[in-house]
Amino acid sequence: MNDYADFPPVKLFKRSLLISPKTSLLYLDIYKLRTPGGNFVIQRKDVKKQFLISPTLFRNHLLALSRIDILSFEENPSSYVIKFFQ
8 A cells, every 4th residue: 555655646547548558658757756846857878877768758657647737847958847736
């Protein structure tokens, strides 16, 4: 039951499943790594080794999640700053 403490809100997770399972998997992974304030920052160079996907695919999944109002993100030359909606 402790795993559910790090689970995203069910309503938002269901919305992400409508896009694709891979996008939902990324959403789960980054949601678990968020700070208590609801943010997540990752350096561009760390995307591939942390999530095992290309930086381009990572960005495409973030775009899909932002289009359905699950999160917002800012893209900097060196990092991504992701903010989650509740």
